[in-house]
Amino acid sequence: MRASEVTGALHAIQLSEARWQAVFETARDAIISIDEEGRLTLFNPTAERMFGYTAEEVLGQNVTLLMPTPYRDEHDEYLQSYRESGVAKAIGRVREVEAKRKDGEIFPIELSVSEARIGEERLYTAIIRDTSERRRAEEQIATLRREAHKRERLADIGAITAKVVHDIGNPLAGLSMQAQLLLRRAESNRLREPANRILDCTHRLEHLIHGFNTFARDQKLNLKQIELPEFLQDIVEEWRPTTRRSGIRLGLDVDAAVRVWGDADQLRRVLDNLIKNALEAIDRGPGSVRIIGGSPRDETIVLKVEDSGPGIAPGLDAFQLFETTKPNGTGLGLAIARQIIVAHGGTITHDSVAPHGTIFTIQLPSSGPSLR
Amino acid sequence: MLVDEEADFRSALTEHLREDGHPVLAYDGPAALPALETMASPNVLLTDYQMSREDGLSLARRFHEVHPRVPVVLATAFWTAHLEGESAKLHFVHLLRKPLDYEALHQALHRLIAKS
Numbered sequence: 317m318r319a320s321e322v323t324g325a326l327h328a329i330q331l332s333e334a335r336w337q338a339v340f341e342t343a344r345d346a347i348i349s350i351d352e353e354g355r356l357t358l359f360n361p362t363a364e365r366m367f368g369y370t371a372e373e374v375l376g377q378n379v380t381l382l383m384p385t386p387y388r389d390e391h392d393e394y395l396q397s398y399r400e401s402g403v404a405k406a407i408g409r410v411r412e413v414e415a416k417r418k419d420g421e422i423f424p425i426e427l428s429v430s431e432a433r434i435g436e437e438r439l440y441t442a443i444i445r446d447t448s449e450r451r452r453a454e455e456q457i458a459t460l461r462r463e464a465h466k467r468e469r470l471a472d473i474g475a476i477t478a479k480v481v482h483d484i485g486n487p488l489a490g491l492s493m494q495a496q497l498l499l500r501r502a503e504s505n506r507l508r509e510p511a512n513r514i515l516d517c518t519h520r521l522e523h524l525i526h527g528f529n530t531f532a533r534d535q536k537l538n539l540k541q542i543e544l545p546e547f548l549q550d551i552v553e554e555w556r557p558t559t560r561r562s563g564i565r566l567g568l569d570v571d572a573a574v575r576v577w578g579d580a581d582q583l584r585r586v587l588d589n590l591i592k593n594a595l596e597a598i599d600r601g602p603g604s605v606r607i608i609g610g611s612p613r614d615e616t617i618v619l620k621v622e623d624s625g626p627g628i629a630p631g632l633d634a635f636q637l638f639e640t641t642k643p644n645g646t647g648l649g650l651a652i653a654r655q656i657i658v659a660h661g662g663t664i665t666h667d668s669v670a671p672h673g674t675i676f677t678i679q680l681p682s683s684g685p686s687l688r
Numbered sequence: 689m690l691v692d693e694e695a696d697f698r699s700a701l702t703e704h705l706r707e708d709g710h711p712v713l714a715y716d717g718p719a720a721l722p723a724l725e726t727m728a729s730p731n732v733l734l735t736d737y738q739m740s741r742e743d744g745l746s747l748a749r750r751f752h753e754v755h756p757r758v759p760v761v762l763a764t765a766f767w768t769a770h771l772e773g774e775s776a777k778l779h780f781v782h783l784l785r786k787p788l789d790y791e792a793l794h795q796a797l798h799r800l801i802a803k804s
Binding site for chain 1: 697698700701738765767785786
Protein backbone atom coordinates (compact mmCIF):
# COMPACT_ATOMS: atom_id res chain seq x y z
CA MET A 317 0.00 0.00 0.00
CA ARG A 318 1.27 3.38 -0.97
CA ALA A 319 1.64 6.15 1.53
CA SER A 320 -1.08 8.20 -0.13
CA GLU A 321 -3.48 5.27 0.13
CA VAL A 322 -2.66 4.86 3.80
CA THR A 323 -3.29 8.55 4.40
CA GLY A 324 -6.57 8.27 2.49
CA ALA A 325 -7.70 5.23 4.50
CA LEU A 326 -6.67 6.91 7.71
CA HIS A 327 -8.62 9.99 6.73
CA ALA A 328 -11.71 7.87 5.99
CA ILE A 329 -11.39 6.19 9.38
CA GLN A 330 -10.97 9.54 11.12
CA LEU A 331 -14.02 10.86 9.28
CA SER A 332 -16.09 7.85 10.26
CA GLU A 333 -14.86 8.15 13.85
CA ALA A 334 -15.77 11.83 13.93
CA ARG A 335 -19.23 11.13 12.55
CA TRP A 336 -19.80 8.39 15.12
CA GLN A 337 -18.46 10.61 17.89
CA ALA A 338 -20.88 13.37 16.90
CA VAL A 339 -23.80 10.94 16.94
CA PHE A 340 -22.64 9.43 20.22
CA GLU A 341 -22.23 12.80 21.93
CA THR A 342 -25.35 14.52 20.71
CA ALA A 343 -27.94 11.76 20.28
CA ARG A 344 -31.13 12.41 22.18
CA ASP A 345 -31.32 8.73 23.01
CA ALA A 346 -29.00 6.98 25.40
CA ILE A 347 -26.43 4.81 23.67
CA ILE A 348 -24.68 2.10 25.65
CA SER A 349 -22.62 -0.90 24.70
CA ILE A 350 -21.75 -4.04 26.59
CA ASP A 351 -19.34 -6.86 25.96
CA GLU A 352 -20.17 -10.54 25.93
CA GLU A 353 -20.03 -10.69 29.72
CA GLY A 354 -22.49 -7.86 30.10
CA ARG A 355 -19.87 -5.29 31.14
CA LEU A 356 -20.52 -1.71 30.06
CA THR A 357 -18.07 -0.43 27.49
CA LEU A 358 -19.82 2.69 26.25
CA PHE A 359 -22.05 5.19 28.03
CA ASN A 360 -22.95 8.39 26.18
CA PRO A 361 -23.80 11.78 27.78
CA THR A 362 -27.53 11.21 27.34
CA ALA A 363 -27.16 7.89 29.17
CA GLU A 364 -25.39 9.80 31.96
CA ARG A 365 -28.29 12.21 32.25
CA MET A 366 -30.92 9.51 31.94
CA PHE A 367 -29.50 7.14 34.52
CA GLY A 368 -27.78 9.63 36.80
CA TYR A 369 -24.37 7.90 36.65
CA THR A 370 -21.21 9.30 35.07
CA ALA A 371 -19.50 7.15 32.45
CA GLU A 372 -16.52 6.63 34.81
CA GLU A 373 -18.82 5.25 37.49
CA VAL A 374 -20.35 2.57 35.30
CA LEU A 375 -17.84 1.57 32.62
CA GLY A 376 -16.69 -1.96 33.34
CA GLN A 377 -19.66 -2.67 35.61
CA ASN A 378 -22.38 -5.13 34.76
CA VAL A 379 -25.27 -3.60 32.83
CA THR A 380 -27.71 -5.17 35.31
CA LEU A 381 -26.86 -2.12 37.44
CA LEU A 382 -29.28 -0.24 35.20
CA MET A 383 -32.07 -2.79 35.49
CA PRO A 384 -34.77 -3.38 38.06
CA THR A 385 -35.93 -6.88 38.93
CA PRO A 386 -37.00 -9.12 37.21
CA TYR A 387 -34.84 -8.05 34.22
CA ARG A 388 -31.82 -7.78 36.48
CA ASP A 389 -31.96 -11.40 37.59
CA GLU A 390 -32.56 -12.79 34.14
CA HIS A 391 -29.97 -10.89 32.14
CA ASP A 392 -26.77 -12.87 32.78
CA GLU A 393 -28.57 -16.10 32.07
CA TYR A 394 -30.07 -14.60 28.96
CA LEU A 395 -26.68 -13.50 27.59
CA GLN A 396 -25.32 -16.95 28.17
CA SER A 397 -28.24 -18.70 26.53
CA TYR A 398 -27.93 -16.41 23.51
CA ARG A 399 -24.23 -17.20 23.19
CA GLU A 400 -25.00 -20.90 23.26
CA SER A 401 -28.24 -21.15 21.29
CA GLY A 402 -28.13 -18.04 19.11
CA VAL A 403 -31.82 -17.44 19.84
CA ALA A 404 -32.29 -13.76 20.52
CA LYS A 405 -35.07 -12.18 22.51
CA ALA A 406 -33.97 -8.58 22.42
CA ILE A 407 -31.80 -8.15 19.37
CA GLY A 408 -33.35 -6.62 16.30
CA ARG A 409 -36.59 -5.62 18.01
CA VAL A 410 -37.85 -2.56 19.80
CA ARG A 411 -39.03 -3.56 23.24
CA GLU A 412 -40.78 -1.69 26.01
CA VAL A 413 -39.15 -2.52 29.33
CA GLU A 414 -38.17 -0.81 32.55
CA ALA A 415 -34.86 0.65 33.68
CA LYS A 416 -33.54 1.92 36.98
CA ARG A 417 -31.89 5.25 37.71
CA LYS A 418 -29.08 5.77 40.19
CA ASP A 419 -31.57 7.16 42.72
CA GLY A 420 -33.59 3.95 42.48
CA GLU A 421 -36.40 5.36 40.37
CA ILE A 422 -37.76 2.83 37.92
CA PHE A 423 -38.88 4.25 34.59
CA PRO A 424 -40.25 2.93 31.30
CA ILE A 425 -37.93 2.76 28.30
CA GLU A 426 -37.99 1.77 24.69
CA LEU A 427 -35.02 -0.45 24.02
CA SER A 428 -33.46 -1.55 20.75
CA VAL A 429 -30.36 -3.72 20.76
CA SER A 430 -28.02 -4.48 17.89
CA GLU A 431 -25.14 -6.86 17.77
CA ALA A 432 -21.71 -6.45 16.18
CA ARG A 433 -19.07 -9.17 15.81
CA ILE A 434 -15.44 -8.28 15.54
CA GLY A 435 -13.60 -11.53 15.00
CA GLU A 436 -14.56 -13.76 17.89
CA GLU A 437 -15.71 -10.88 20.03
CA ARG A 438 -19.30 -9.83 20.28
CA LEU A 439 -20.48 -6.36 21.16
CA TYR A 440 -24.04 -5.37 21.92
CA THR A 441 -25.17 -1.79 21.53
CA ALA A 442 -28.45 -0.52 22.89
CA ILE A 443 -30.33 2.62 22.02
CA ILE A 444 -32.58 3.63 24.87
CA ARG A 445 -35.37 6.13 24.93
CA ASP A 446 -36.90 7.31 28.18
CA THR A 447 -40.65 7.03 27.63
CA SER A 448 -41.84 8.22 31.04
CA GLU A 449 -42.98 11.57 29.64
CA ARG A 450 -44.83 9.83 26.85
CA ARG A 451 -46.36 7.37 29.29
CA ARG A 452 -47.46 10.18 31.53
CA ALA A 453 -49.01 11.99 28.57
CA GLU A 454 -50.74 8.80 27.45
CA GLU A 455 -52.08 8.20 30.92
CA GLN A 456 -53.24 11.78 31.11
CA ILE A 457 -55.03 11.47 27.78
CA ALA A 458 -56.66 8.24 28.93
CA THR A 459 -57.78 9.89 32.18
CA LEU A 460 -59.16 12.92 30.33
CA ARG A 461 -60.96 10.64 27.93
CA ARG A 462 -62.51 8.68 30.78
CA GLU A 463 -63.57 11.89 32.49
CA ALA A 464 -65.05 13.30 29.29
CA HIS A 465 -66.93 10.08 28.78
CA LYS A 466 -68.24 10.22 32.32
CA ARG A 467 -69.27 13.85 31.92
CA GLU A 468 -71.08 13.01 28.71
CA ARG A 469 -72.84 10.14 30.41
CA LEU A 470 -73.83 12.38 33.30
CA ALA A 471 -75.07 15.03 30.87
CA ASP A 472 -77.18 12.38 29.12
CA ILE A 473 -78.54 11.17 32.43
CA GLY A 474 -79.24 14.79 33.35
CA ALA A 475 -81.17 15.43 30.14
CA ILE A 476 -83.19 12.21 30.45
CA THR A 477 -83.89 12.90 34.09
CA ALA A 478 -85.05 16.44 33.39
CA LYS A 479 -87.43 15.09 30.78
CA VAL A 480 -88.75 12.40 33.13
CA VAL A 481 -89.17 14.83 36.01
CA HIS A 482 -91.10 17.24 33.84
CA ASP A 483 -93.23 14.66 32.03
CA ILE A 484 -94.15 12.80 35.20
CA GLY A 485 -94.21 15.79 37.51
CA ASN A 486 -97.03 17.58 35.69
CA PRO A 487 -99.54 14.74 35.49
CA LEU A 488 -98.56 13.85 39.05
CA ALA A 489 -99.48 17.39 40.12
CA GLY A 490 -102.86 16.83 38.45
CA LEU A 491 -103.30 13.44 40.10
CA SER A 492 -102.38 14.83 43.49
CA MET A 493 -104.76 17.78 43.18
CA GLN A 494 -107.61 15.50 42.07
CA ALA A 495 -106.97 13.17 45.01
CA GLN A 496 -107.01 16.14 47.38
CA LEU A 497 -110.35 17.19 45.91
CA LEU A 498 -111.70 13.67 46.31
CA LEU A 499 -110.56 13.64 49.92
CA ARG A 500 -112.19 16.99 50.54
CA ARG A 501 -115.52 15.83 49.16
CA ALA A 502 -115.43 12.35 50.62
CA GLU A 503 -118.15 12.06 53.21
CA SER A 504 -117.40 8.59 54.42
CA ASN A 505 -114.28 6.84 55.57
CA ARG A 506 -114.97 4.30 52.85
CA LEU A 507 -113.99 7.01 50.36
CA ARG A 508 -111.51 8.89 52.48
CA GLU A 509 -109.28 5.91 53.00
CA PRO A 510 -108.60 5.13 49.33
CA ALA A 511 -108.21 8.85 48.61
CA ASN A 512 -105.56 9.00 51.32
CA ARG A 513 -103.85 5.98 49.82
CA ILE A 514 -103.73 7.68 46.44
CA LEU A 515 -102.24 10.74 48.09
CA ASP A 516 -99.62 8.62 49.84
CA CYS A 517 -98.65 7.14 46.48
CA THR A 518 -98.36 10.58 44.94
CA HIS A 519 -96.17 11.64 47.86
CA ARG A 520 -93.86 8.68 47.30
CA LEU A 521 -93.61 9.50 43.61
CA GLU A 522 -93.09 13.13 44.52
CA HIS A 523 -90.19 12.18 46.75
CA LEU A 524 -88.62 10.15 43.96
CA ILE A 525 -89.06 12.91 41.42
CA HIS A 526 -87.66 15.42 43.86
CA GLY A 527 -84.55 13.25 44.10
CA PHE A 528 -84.28 13.03 40.33
CA ASN A 529 -84.70 16.77 40.10
CA THR A 530 -81.95 17.38 42.62
CA PHE A 531 -79.64 15.06 40.74
CA ALA A 532 -80.38 16.55 37.33
CA ARG A 533 -80.46 20.21 38.26
CA ASP A 534 -77.60 22.48 37.38
CA GLN A 535 -75.16 22.63 40.27
CA LYS A 536 -74.79 26.22 41.26
CA LEU A 537 -73.06 26.82 44.55
CA ASN A 538 -73.85 29.68 46.84
CA LEU A 539 -70.40 29.96 48.40
CA LYS A 540 -69.92 31.44 51.83
CA GLN A 541 -67.38 31.16 54.60
CA ILE A 542 -68.66 28.44 56.92
CA GLU A 543 -67.55 28.18 60.55
CA LEU A 544 -67.19 24.42 60.84
CA PRO A 545 -67.76 23.97 64.62
CA GLU A 546 -71.06 25.92 64.61
CA PHE A 547 -72.14 24.34 61.34
CA LEU A 548 -71.62 20.78 62.59
CA GLN A 549 -73.06 21.57 66.03
CA ASP A 550 -76.29 22.77 64.39
CA ILE A 551 -76.60 19.61 62.35
CA VAL A 552 -75.92 17.36 65.33
CA GLU A 553 -78.50 19.17 67.50
CA GLU A 554 -81.10 18.77 64.77
CA TRP A 555 -80.53 15.00 64.69
CA ARG A 556 -80.24 14.57 68.46
CA PRO A 557 -83.97 13.89 69.18
CA THR A 558 -84.09 11.22 66.45
CA THR A 559 -80.98 9.41 67.64
CA ARG A 560 -82.10 9.58 71.26
CA ARG A 561 -85.40 7.94 70.33
CA SER A 562 -83.62 5.02 68.66
CA GLY A 563 -81.04 4.64 71.41
CA ILE A 564 -78.08 5.60 69.24
CA ARG A 565 -75.22 7.74 70.56
CA LEU A 566 -74.43 10.73 68.35
CA GLY A 567 -71.03 12.30 68.93
CA LEU A 568 -69.26 15.33 67.52
CA ASP A 569 -65.54 15.90 67.47
CA VAL A 570 -64.52 19.10 65.72
CA ASP A 571 -61.40 21.26 65.77
CA ALA A 572 -61.94 24.84 66.90
CA ALA A 573 -61.85 27.75 64.47
CA VAL A 574 -61.86 25.76 61.26
CA ARG A 575 -63.44 27.48 58.30
CA VAL A 576 -64.36 26.34 54.85
CA TRP A 577 -65.74 28.03 51.73
CA GLY A 578 -68.82 26.18 50.63
CA ASP A 579 -72.53 26.13 50.02
CA ALA A 580 -73.90 25.59 53.52
CA ASP A 581 -77.29 24.25 52.35
CA GLN A 582 -75.75 21.77 49.95
CA LEU A 583 -73.08 20.56 52.39
CA ARG A 584 -75.75 20.20 55.00
CA ARG A 585 -77.76 18.08 52.61
CA VAL A 586 -74.71 15.81 52.17
CA LEU A 587 -74.17 15.45 55.92
CA ASP A 588 -77.88 14.91 56.57
CA ASN A 589 -77.84 12.17 53.98
CA LEU A 590 -74.78 10.49 55.51
CA ILE A 591 -76.22 10.69 59.03
CA LYS A 592 -79.58 9.37 57.84
CA ASN A 593 -77.83 6.45 56.12
CA ALA A 594 -75.75 5.76 59.22
CA LEU A 595 -78.84 5.65 61.44
CA GLU A 596 -80.66 3.40 58.99
CA ALA A 597 -77.63 1.11 58.85
CA ILE A 598 -77.63 0.74 62.65
CA ASP A 599 -81.44 0.52 62.68
CA ARG A 600 -81.95 0.18 66.45
CA GLY A 601 -79.52 1.00 69.22
CA PRO A 602 -77.23 0.42 70.89
CA GLY A 603 -74.90 1.90 68.39
CA SER A 604 -73.03 5.10 67.68
CA VAL A 605 -72.55 7.69 65.00
CA ARG A 606 -69.65 10.09 65.22
CA ILE A 607 -69.12 13.25 63.19
CA ILE A 608 -65.53 14.43 62.95
CA GLY A 609 -64.38 17.71 61.46
CA GLY A 610 -60.91 19.11 61.21
CA SER A 611 -58.17 20.53 59.08
CA PRO A 612 -55.13 18.24 59.10
CA ARG A 613 -53.49 20.45 56.47
CA ASP A 614 -54.04 24.17 56.03
CA GLU A 615 -55.63 23.89 52.64
CA THR A 616 -57.82 20.84 53.31
CA ILE A 617 -60.88 20.26 55.44
CA VAL A 618 -61.77 16.71 56.37
CA LEU A 619 -65.23 15.66 57.50
CA LYS A 620 -66.02 12.14 58.61
CA VAL A 621 -69.21 10.34 59.47
CA GLU A 622 -68.51 7.07 61.29
CA ASP A 623 -71.12 4.53 62.23
CA SER A 624 -71.16 1.23 64.09
CA GLY A 625 -73.53 -0.39 61.59
CA PRO A 626 -72.93 -3.58 59.63
CA GLY A 627 -70.72 -1.85 57.04
CA ILE A 628 -70.88 -1.72 53.27
CA ALA A 629 -70.27 -4.92 51.30
CA PRO A 630 -66.76 -4.96 49.80
CA GLY A 631 -66.61 -4.04 46.14
CA LEU A 632 -69.79 -1.99 46.28
CA ASP A 633 -69.52 1.58 44.99
CA ALA A 634 -72.14 3.20 47.15
CA PHE A 635 -71.94 6.43 45.13
CA GLN A 636 -73.03 4.80 41.92
CA LEU A 637 -76.31 6.19 40.64
CA PHE A 638 -79.28 3.94 41.55
CA GLU A 639 -77.06 1.74 43.74
CA THR A 640 -79.08 0.95 46.84
CA THR A 641 -79.39 -1.80 49.42
CA LYS A 642 -82.46 -0.34 51.06
CA PRO A 643 -85.91 -1.73 50.23
CA ASN A 644 -87.34 1.72 49.46
CA GLY A 645 -84.08 3.41 48.46
CA THR A 646 -83.88 5.43 45.26
CA GLY A 647 -80.11 5.10 44.87
CA LEU A 648 -79.96 8.85 44.44
CA GLY A 649 -78.88 10.09 47.87
CA LEU A 650 -75.17 9.30 47.72
CA ALA A 651 -74.95 10.02 43.98
CA ILE A 652 -76.23 13.50 44.78
CA ALA A 653 -73.88 13.77 47.75
CA ARG A 654 -70.92 12.99 45.53
CA GLN A 655 -72.11 15.46 42.91
CA ILE A 656 -72.23 18.21 45.53
CA ILE A 657 -68.79 17.38 46.93
CA VAL A 658 -67.24 17.21 43.45
CA ALA A 659 -68.81 20.59 42.64
CA HIS A 660 -66.96 21.90 45.72
CA GLY A 661 -63.68 20.58 44.27
CA GLY A 662 -63.54 17.84 46.91
CA THR A 663 -63.71 14.08 47.20
CA ILE A 664 -65.90 11.66 49.13
CA THR A 665 -65.02 8.04 49.87
CA HIS A 666 -66.19 5.25 52.12
CA ASP A 667 -64.24 2.63 54.04
CA SER A 668 -65.25 -0.25 56.20
CA VAL A 669 -63.72 -0.50 59.63
CA ALA A 670 -63.00 -3.65 61.58
CA PRO A 671 -64.83 -5.39 63.13
CA HIS A 672 -67.83 -3.56 61.65
CA GLY A 673 -68.98 -0.08 60.70
CA THR A 674 -68.46 2.43 57.95
CA ILE A 675 -66.57 5.69 57.66
CA PHE A 676 -67.49 8.23 55.03
CA THR A 677 -64.68 10.72 54.47
CA ILE A 678 -65.12 14.04 52.74
CA GLN A 679 -62.14 16.18 51.79
CA LEU A 680 -62.74 19.76 50.75
CA PRO A 681 -60.34 22.51 49.70
CA SER A 682 -60.75 25.07 52.46
CA SER A 683 -60.55 27.93 49.97
CA GLY A 684 -63.50 26.64 47.95
CA PRO A 685 -63.68 25.12 44.47
CA SER A 686 -62.60 28.12 42.38
CA LEU A 687 -59.23 28.78 43.98
CA ARG A 688 -57.84 25.33 43.48
CA MET B 689 -106.28 33.62 37.48
CA LEU B 690 -104.85 30.20 36.71
CA VAL B 691 -102.74 29.21 33.69
CA ASP B 692 -101.74 25.56 33.34
CA GLU B 693 -101.65 23.13 30.44
CA GLU B 694 -102.39 20.08 32.60
CA ALA B 695 -106.20 19.74 32.43
CA ASP B 696 -106.53 17.51 35.53
CA PHE B 697 -104.52 19.90 37.63
CA ARG B 698 -106.37 22.91 36.32
CA SER B 699 -109.85 21.52 36.87
CA ALA B 700 -109.18 20.13 40.34
CA LEU B 701 -107.52 23.30 41.57
CA THR B 702 -110.29 25.42 40.08
CA GLU B 703 -112.93 23.41 41.92
CA HIS B 704 -110.98 23.58 45.17
CA LEU B 705 -110.75 27.36 44.94
CA ARG B 706 -114.38 27.77 43.92
CA GLU B 707 -115.52 25.65 46.84
CA ASP B 708 -113.61 28.05 49.08
CA GLY B 709 -115.49 30.91 47.49
CA HIS B 710 -112.83 32.29 45.15
CA PRO B 711 -113.79 33.13 41.58
CA VAL B 712 -111.30 31.52 39.18
CA LEU B 713 -110.44 32.19 35.56
CA ALA B 714 -108.57 29.15 34.22
CA TYR B 715 -106.65 28.99 30.93
CA ASP B 716 -104.83 26.10 29.34
CA GLY B 717 -101.84 28.22 28.26
CA PRO B 718 -100.71 31.79 27.76
CA ALA B 719 -102.09 31.75 24.22
CA ALA B 720 -105.59 31.23 25.58
CA LEU B 721 -105.44 34.33 27.77
CA PRO B 722 -107.69 37.15 26.59
CA ALA B 723 -105.67 40.19 25.54
CA LEU B 724 -103.45 40.81 28.56
CA GLU B 725 -103.41 44.57 28.02
CA THR B 726 -107.15 45.06 28.25
CA MET B 727 -108.27 42.50 30.80
CA ALA B 728 -109.24 43.43 34.36
CA SER B 729 -106.61 42.77 37.03
CA PRO B 730 -107.12 39.53 38.97
CA ASN B 731 -106.08 39.20 42.63
CA VAL B 732 -103.28 36.83 41.80
CA LEU B 733 -101.86 34.96 38.81
CA LEU B 734 -100.95 31.30 39.33
CA THR B 735 -99.07 29.88 36.38
CA ASP B 736 -97.10 26.79 35.47
CA TYR B 737 -93.50 27.38 34.39
CA GLN B 738 -93.08 24.86 31.59
CA MET B 739 -95.61 25.46 28.87
CA SER B 740 -95.40 24.78 25.17
CA ARG B 741 -95.73 28.26 23.66
CA GLU B 742 -94.34 30.58 26.28
CA ASP B 743 -92.78 29.82 29.63
CA GLY B 744 -94.31 31.02 32.88
CA LEU B 745 -91.45 33.40 33.60
CA SER B 746 -91.89 35.27 30.37
CA LEU B 747 -95.66 35.32 30.91
CA ALA B 748 -95.05 36.70 34.40
CA ARG B 749 -92.92 39.53 33.02
CA ARG B 750 -95.50 40.47 30.38
CA PHE B 751 -98.29 40.26 32.92
CA HIS B 752 -96.42 42.44 35.41
CA GLU B 753 -96.02 45.28 32.90
CA VAL B 754 -99.78 45.56 32.59
CA HIS B 755 -100.76 44.55 36.13
CA PRO B 756 -97.89 45.75 38.30
CA ARG B 757 -99.69 45.29 41.63
CA VAL B 758 -100.71 41.69 41.11
CA PRO B 759 -98.48 38.99 42.63
CA VAL B 760 -97.51 36.00 40.49
CA VAL B 761 -97.09 32.44 41.73
CA LEU B 762 -94.92 30.27 39.50
CA ALA B 763 -95.32 26.53 40.00
CA THR B 764 -92.94 24.01 38.53
CA ALA B 765 -92.27 20.29 38.66
CA PHE B 766 -88.68 20.76 37.50
CA TRP B 767 -86.67 23.07 39.67
CA THR B 768 -83.48 24.56 38.25
CA ALA B 769 -80.90 26.98 39.58
CA HIS B 770 -81.53 29.10 36.49
CA LEU B 771 -85.24 29.39 37.28
CA GLU B 772 -84.48 30.07 40.94
CA GLY B 773 -82.04 32.85 40.00
CA GLU B 774 -84.34 34.43 37.43
CA SER B 775 -87.41 34.44 39.65
CA ALA B 776 -85.41 35.80 42.58
CA LYS B 777 -84.70 38.87 40.42
CA LEU B 778 -88.42 39.48 40.01
CA HIS B 779 -89.76 40.63 43.38
CA PHE B 780 -93.37 39.94 42.37
CA VAL B 781 -92.71 36.25 41.51
CA HIS B 782 -93.06 33.47 44.09
CA LEU B 783 -91.77 30.04 43.19
CA LEU B 784 -93.57 26.87 44.33
CA ARG B 785 -92.73 23.24 43.73
CA LYS B 786 -95.28 20.94 42.09
CA PRO B 787 -97.12 18.79 43.06
CA LEU B 788 -98.87 21.32 45.29
CA ASP B 789 -100.54 20.71 48.58
CA TYR B 790 -103.83 22.57 48.27
CA GLU B 791 -104.00 23.75 51.89
CA ALA B 792 -100.48 25.15 51.75
CA LEU B 793 -101.21 26.82 48.43
CA HIS B 794 -104.45 28.29 49.70
CA GLN B 795 -102.71 29.88 52.67
CA ALA B 796 -99.88 31.19 50.51
CA LEU B 797 -102.36 32.79 48.10
CA HIS B 798 -104.16 34.44 51.02
CA ARG B 799 -100.93 35.90 52.38
CA LEU B 800 -99.90 37.24 48.96
CA ILE B 801 -103.26 38.82 48.27
CA ALA B 802 -103.33 40.41 51.73
CA LYS B 803 -99.88 41.91 51.16
CA SER B 804 -100.59 43.34 47.69
